[in-house]
Amino acid sequence: MLSKIVRTISNQLILFILIFGLYIIMHGHVTPGGGFQGGAVVASGVVMLIAAFGSSEIKKSLRESHLSVVESSGALIFIGMAFAGMGTIFFYNFLVGTPVFGGIPPTGPNPGNVWTGGVIPLMNFGVGLKVMAGLSAIVLAMALFSSGEEMEE
């Protein structure tokens, strides 16, 4: 556990990091970014918390089994979107032209519209969930192991 200053500041900062990460995830189809990058940003926030509070403190509120469930669901969202296109073909972008994220941007440079992209924003969301949970779980498990704590099964 680090000093009180670090703990207070990271407590405040985590909110901004989360919002920034979510922004990167949800705007992946319009601006640079996407699920992997945004997920990594959020996971870095979790790593900051682990560094500030110590892994045993974090373990009380964040268990790897929960992270594992979040990760599995993120992966399921991603592969589920791919399977949902199976009416035509695997990975078919079936939402283009429908009311849900179906807007088609004008060809050429344009100001950008979040309500476009078909399945891509949803896939980005799934990947984002998966990456943030996965990377956090890795770091948490490593921190717990090196501090000598036994993990649940």
Next chain:
Amino acid sequence: MMQYIPFNIPFVAAALLVGVALFIFLFKRNLIKIVMGVAILSSGVNLFLIALGYRAGGVAPIYTATPEGVMVLPVPQALTLTNIVITVSVIALMLTMVMYIYRHMGDIDAKKSRLLKG
């Protein structure tokens, strides 16, 4: 092709990074250094891929509020992103194993291990 040599510096840099990594694999026996070698090898490959996709004077291949003009190739960027994530995964697993080896042997020098010597 010889007249292009001055423009090919990024490719040469990538090749040298790969060479540094190969040097580590051939001469270093510390497990952490081997993991770093994998990271450097991966960086070399990433640099190579990204350099492949550059087009002179190109902008990022994103249409949102972008200036008119030629765009750099998008596929190498996707390949690089894939390779970065894969490298992160490989390194995480490698470090896990190194932690276990350290716990078992109290040392991370491959020369002291029966299996890893070769």
Next chain:
Amino acid sequence: MRQVFAWFVLITLVAFLITGALLMHPFGYPPSDMDDYMIANSQAETANNNVVAAVLFDYRGLDTLGEATVLFTAVTGVLMLFRALKRKENKL
């Protein structure tokens, strides 16, 4: 002997790599048949401003699924290795 051999291997490989690098297409002027199609059609086909995202999730979607799978594999592997060995007799 082993050292000499290792140096020989290293120098040969690096020479190969640098030859390869020098023979590549001129930096900044790549061939671009496949990529031009993606740049031109990503907005119409995938309704997407970000061409890289279109490549990642649509044109080469399976690669991204594979990449996500690699990350999943690594996380599963790490958590499996760090598991408690409680139910076993021969603990660490």
Next chain:
Amino acid sequence: MEYLTVHSPILIVAIPLLAAFIIPLLSRLGSKVRDTFNVSLLGFVTFLVAILAIDIYANGARIYTLGASVPELARPEGYMVPVRIMFQVDGISIFMGLTITVVALAALVYSLQFVKNETGQDRFYSLFMLLYVGMIGLVFTGDMFNLFVFLEILSIAGAGLASYRVNLADAVEGGFKYIVISAVSALLVLFAIGILYGQYNLLSIAALANTMQFNTLDMIALAMLAIAFVMKLAGVPLHMWAPDTYAVAPAGITPMIYMSSAASMYALYRVTFTLYGGQFDTMPIGWVVIILGVLSMFIGVMMAIYQTDIKRLMAYHAISQSGYMLLGVGVGLAVLTDPVALANYGRDAMNGGIFHIINNALYKGMLFLTAEAIFFRIGTRDLNKMGGLAHNMKWTTIFFIIGALAISGIPPFNGFASKLLIYESVFRFNPLLSIIAMFVSLVTLASFTKVFYSAFTGPEMPAYREVREVPKSMIIGMGIMVACIIFFSIFPGLVVDTIVAPATDALIDQASYINGVMGAAP
């Protein structure tokens, strides 16, 4: 049914992948549910592989383009190069797919009891499915970068599983060695893909083969790909990892890791035959493959003689047997541009080499399982400490005898069928190679006789009086493989004609692979 046939290439990959994601959630319902789910799911995938195989043997190779509007639309309409990822399943792919699926089914059934008392089983099965996905995707894909991604999936899953028994120091070290080798070889593959992509701006194997110019850069890329795949398949100068990793991996996983080496061998064949085949004179590459094969055969078996650890011994035999496959297919590769020689003996040599892949996967996998069954009951892999196990482990003994006879190429068994094909055809190419191959086979027999005598025969040892036969699921797992071995032994001609010959044709016939994607030749 129609729907399943059309979409079976992707379903075979995607359903186990979905299962791997679900298993961590599902195992909260209890281990019975999870085990039933796993076995029935892999059974369903086996069924899908079977219907895809029937379709391919009837109607020829299949293309499945992901994300296009129809599966066969490899290129966008009116455009000259393929843009999307495609699965391209032809004779050799489905041959490997069948082999991998049979081995995976047996290994899964075997594992059910084997890991019953360990912790972390849900993740074990999740990784098992991912390893299967990696292998099957590697053999189905028609895209270079996709091949790299699947190579990484199988490497990481394999390394994680190899060090499953983390309480043993050797296990973690074996896994570490495997992952370092895998990471380096995969990154070399990626570098080679970068070179090819930079020159042609293509990633599809068929389109690359179509535009290949065979200049210096292509040769550098070929060298890198070959080094990487030989490293991964444990061919001899780069075989150091194999004994360590095979020896420590848990049962059920050793055959799977062995199959992932075979999948890398498939990748080597795919690159040398399909990507670099054609007009180019393949004689030198063929000789390189032949020399690698002979070295692997000879050095592998010579190292095996001295081993006292039963699984290390079998691992060296696995290296040695890979040599036969490389030898057979290498002869075919060397004469690829010579139609007369190809028809005379090249095709037979390749048939032998490819038939040996499936034979070897079956009996070698089975032998690994019997070795692990012994370890399961008596807790040691040291041959000097074993003895008299035939008294108590009857099934294991019978299975071991069948496997040992098959691997040594004793007549009624399937190992003899494929080895005979190799001997005869290689003899006409170069008699010396054939004599070496026969000699290696004799040494293999000697080595397995030694194992049999020291482990199974002799008086009942007092320490092992309480040893019982292994649990039922382990016997069933081994039994699946033995059933296949016996079937292949009785009908070798049928098997060669039905599944091996199409695989050979698919490797030789580069033009139809290209035409599948690029359309008829101009």
